[in-house]
Amino acid sequence: MTPTPSHPHAPGPHGAAPHAHGAQHGHDEHDGHGHAHPHDHGTAAAQDALATVLDLDAELFAGYLTSVTARVAGAAGDGITHVVDLGAGTGTGTFALLERFPGARVTAVDNSPEMLALIAESARAKGLDDRVSTLETDAGAGLGGIEGADLVWASASLHHVDDPAAALAGIRAALRPGGLLAVAEMDGMPHFLPEDAAPGRPGLEERCREALDGLHARQVPHLGADWAALLAGAGLTVEQEHVEPLEVRAPLPPSAGRYAYVVLDRIRGALDGVADPADLAALGVLLDGGPHDVRHRDDLVVRSTRRLWVARRPADEG
Ligand SMILES: C[S@@+](CC[C@H](N)C(=O)[O-])C[C@H]1O[C@@H](n2cnc3c(N)ncnc32)[C@H](O)[C@@H]1O
Numbered sequence: 001m002t003p004t005p006s007h008p009h010a011p012g013p014h015g016a017a018p019h020a021h022g023a024q025h026g027h028d029e030h031d032g033h034g035h036a037h038p039h040d041h042g043t044a045a046a047q048d049a050l051a052t053v054l055d056l057d058a059e060l061f062a063g064y065l066t067s068v069t070a071r072v073a074g075a076a077g078d079g080i081t082h083v084v085d086l087g088a089g090t091g092t093g094t095f096a097l098l099e100r101f102p103g104a105r106v107t108a109v110d111n112s113p114e115m116l117a118l119i120a121e122s123a124r125a126k127g128l129d130d131r132v133s134t135l136e137t138d139a140g141a142g143l144g145g146i147e148g149a150d151l152v153w154a155s156a157s158l159h160h161v162d163d164p165a166a167a168l169a170g171i172r173a174a175l176r177p178g179g180l181l182a183v184a185e186m187d188g189m190p191h192f193l194p195e196d197a198a199p200g201r202p203g204l205e206e207r208c209r210e211a212l213d214g215l216h217a218r219q220v221p222h223l224g225a226d227w228a229a230l231l232a233g234a235g236l237t238v239e240q241e242h243v244e245p246l247e248v249r250a251p252l253p254p255s256a257g258r259y260a261y262v263v264l265d266r267i268r269g270a271l272d273g274v275a276d277p278a279d280l281a282a283l284g285v286l287l288d289g290g291p292h293d294v295r296h297r298d299d300l301v302v303r304s305t306r307r308l309w310v311a312r313r314p315a316d317e318g
Pocket residue numbers: 024025033034054086087088089090091092093109110111112115137138139140154155156157160161162
């Protein structure tokens with residue numbers, strides 16, 4: 001299928017497999033980078049919350065997005081004309097890539113029509129709709145006939161697919177020989193809280209993290225996967241693996257408290273019925289608008305580790 005130019009009312013391409021609203025994800029997930037509550041998974045509210053997390057993450061860590069796309073551009077070299085943003089979400093990567101590669105168009109791929117509609121709307125608002133196409137498809141089922149792409153950017157998306165090997169085979173087929181795949185992932189839930197953040201519940205965040213790890217192991221088995229091995233197994237040559245610890249501390253930008261709020265609120269939903277009720281109540285105290293609310297504190301330290309793998313489809317293969 002051919003990607004179509006963005007349009008707010010028709011974000012998917014002609015012939016794209018339609019998704020029932022609310023059925024676009026295979027898992028309930030909660031890694032702090034925009035994963036849904038199990039109870040409202042796939043609903044418009046969950047999509048809105050996901051969009052909010054993604055945009056706040058990009059705002060808070062804008063410097064990282066700038067530096068990571070610069071790193072990828074350095075590996076990609078000149079003459080980049082077609083970039084694919086795989087699992088594009090709200091398009092933070094799409095728009096960063098458009099800026100980074102002024103001569104390129106970007107195809108934003110996602111299995112969520114709501115996300116693609118947001119991207120199409122933003123592209124139009126920014127006057128960039130002639131450089132952005134959207135493609136609604138499941139990354140596990142190939143990239144809709146895209147071929148000859150110079151670069152595929154997959155940020156916090158590949159761990160969602162049911163079968164990474166199948167997805168990587170589809171990406172490889174979409175790349176031109178010599179084309180590049182950049183896989184960006186984060187190490188689970190970001191850290192926010194000081195040890196004594198919740199009165200009477202020291203170590204709250206660490207216990208939430210452990211509970212989330214248990215959920216992830218069952219529900220998002222490819223989160224934290226060894227992408228270097230998977231990339232090599234897909235016939236791609238891994239050229240770079242880069243780990244970057246990020247930290248934001250006081251004086252905090254306004255986005256820090258809001259980011260902590262939306263992430264912790266989603267985690268509270270995910271852990272409902274899983275975590276100790278006293279811990280859930282303590283999380284509630286951090287989200288209730290009162291004196292301990294994370295949106296009003298200046299003692300948060302936002303820490304998150306980002307990983308990047310850059311791999312190339314060998315140039316001498318057809
Ligand atoms: C955590 S968000 C990351 C969004 C964006 N890349 C970023 O870094 O801000 C994951 C995105 O992947 C999409 N996604 C999940 N599973 C997918 C699949 N199987 N095929 C295509 N997109 C998928 C989701 O709809 C969501 O927009």
